[in-house]
Amino acid sequence: MKFIRIILLSSALLSFTVMSSQDTTALIDAMVKEANENSQLERLAHEMLDVIGPRLVGTPQMKKAHDWAVSTFKSWDVDVRNEKWGEWRGWERGITHIDMLEPRVQTLQGMQLAWNPSTGSKGVKAEVITLPNKIIDSMDFQKWLPSVKGKLVMVSMKQPTGRPDYNWEEFATEESFEKMKSEREKQTEEWRQNIRNTGYNSRSIIGALEEAGAVGIISCNWSRGFGVNKIFSARTKAIPTVDVELEDYTMLYRLAEYGDKPVVKIVAESKELGRVPTFNTIAELKGTEKPNEYIVLSAHFDSWDGATGATDNGTGSLVMLEAMRLLKKFYPNPKRTILVGLWGSEEQGLNGSRAFVEDHPEVVDGLQALFNQDNGTGRVVRISGGGFLNSYDYISRWLYPVPEDIKKHIETDFPGMPGGGGSDYASFLAMGAPAFNLSALNWSYWNYTWHTNRDTYDKIVFDDVRSNAILTAILAYMASEDPEKSSRQKIVLPINPRTGEQRSWPSPRSPQRDGMKN
Incomplete structure (x- = not known):
């Protein structure tokens, strides 16, 4: 595998048929201007994180978040639905007091x-x-x-x-x-x-x-x-x-x-709510020329509830919301169908996205590209080809018009290796569909915000999230406009040095649809 800076790709791309018409340039410039001068990220983050709060699967807050996302997309005149995929143990957090009384x-x-x-x-x-x-x-x-x-x-x-x-x-x-x-x-x-x-x-x-x-x-x-x-x-x-x-x-x-x-008194109130439905929120811009081919903007919507789930994965969800707003405003009639998937219960094993893959084989079969974001608030710094042999060709085309101040930070890895299951793109990748993770700068993610009691609004770096929304919107636009279908040809995977056997492509796994069994 070879790492190549996006900044060095320009000369190689001259031999490609790149969509660089005046119309494309004008559309991208308009999206960038809107994102920078009329960003909705701060308002959306406040509503999602401060007002609704954490989004633990099975809680009333998770359902409120799905309903809020539907209302938000509808306010932009985007078709949207909450899709039930399973049921979970309903539970609501109450007051916690922990007091030492002795000595x-x-x-x-x-x-x-x-x-x-x-x-x-x-x-x-x-x-x-x-x-x-x-x-x-x-x-x-x-x-x-x-x-x-x-x-x-x-x-x-x-x-x-x-x-x-x-x-x-x-x-x-x-x-x-x-x-x-x-x-x-x-x-x-x-x-x-x-x-x-x-x-x-x-x-x-x-x-x-x-x-x-x-x-x-x-x-x-x-x-x-x-x-x-x-x-x-x-x-x-x-x-x-x-x-x-x-x-x-x-x-x-x-x-x-x-x-x-020492003597301690614990008051830990909560409510058991029985069996409750679980959802994915799916927003859609219907394709005009190739409606049965798809671009999916992917982020998990649920969180643990030690804090408000700001960077895991509020920020990824915000990126996809804002990207869809930009696309609806400036590219309302895409050639291919563009979906946003805000998945439920990723934290318990990619359940929402795995259910979507099982329930929508037509999307998997027609997938042009999926772009997933789920590792904190930082700017995207790495895109891998995911083990697809020809990923360099089409991802390079799609990255070409991204503003230099964004793509200069991105390192690419072509053809890369298939991811094993760390986030929702893996649900699609396991089916052999071209799904790509937008890997971000970590901003001390693993220690300070990932699943912690400090994953809150104030940890968001909005300049980086704004750049990611612009990047995602441009990638979706370019993938939709591309006259070619993205290749699914896989690389021959290398030998695992620990076992001496050839590595295998990740296998699909079924979701856990009944969370009452926990």
Whole structure:
């Protein structure tokens, strides 16, 4: 594979038949001007993130988001529908209060996990204990297990430092930094072995503690940054599970270790809503010449709910909304049909997009190109050919008229390799359809916003998101206008050096359509 800067493609493209007419130039200039001078991104972000909030599958907020997207597209006179693809466990987050009452009073920073059983308004109050430091084997653990009855149990390792590694690199001596990392690695392995010695793993031990009479679980899924924890789902059936931020979690742990018998009260209210429908929002500009060929603008609409899902994947959804607004205003009668897919339940396994692929084989068969965005707020810096042998030819044509200040940051990889399943483009790619991920600059995505309690509006870099909307709108326009159908010829995949066997193209997977089975 060869990496080529888009800025260097101009000379190679001279031999192509590129759509560079005055009409095309004028249309693209108009879209760029509109995007820069009349952007709707900030308003849309406020409505989606501040007003509606997080979009956890099965919650009323997820349904409100789908309905809001329909209303928004309709306000631009774009045909749109919410398509049901399955059902999920309905749940609504309520108030969380976590207060230490002994040995002193302090409100702790934390929150209940998704699908957490409600404590009701009275809550639960109990002493906090830790798992034993040295568990010999499963029989030893079973002897200790009855001691959890009536207690709140801490189930995460006490981190040795709350400072991220980059902070140590800047200020610590090299010897001190290396010592900390070595001790942390040793402590982590000892913790993992201790869990293995129980006869359970870090997930299944939760059920054992609940069955033994624990009245609640306290965890800390630190994201290796200041003030950030990752927030996922509860695994308890009837007792609360709360994630407490590292600073308070490690304080509680020390109090329990030193025998100070901390007492905590947890109020974690929530509502079970039974079985609820789940949706994808599909917006459409019908093709005038080739209506059975498709360009799909793809982003997952759902999020975890530790915060408001701003960069995962509010920003990707905003890009597709704004791109469609630009296309409707300046290119309302495309040659090929242009769809926007705002998918549900990506976070539980690409379920919305996998369902769409199963339910709409005509779109997969007629796909000219899919453009997907789902990795934070940054400007697009990489586009791969996804393992399609001739992807250089058509993607280069489509990128040609993109403004230089946008494409100069983009590195391409032709023909690239097929993605294995990290985001919704993989649902289409597995079917052999030309689906491409618009990979973005990470802006500390993995530590600070991906699935965390800090993924909020203020983390959005609107200049980068605006550039991505312009890029996406131009790619959709060029792919629609292209006189040629994009080739689906695949590369011969290389040998996997670990197995000595030839790599295989990703296989399609069916969605989970019944979330009540979780």
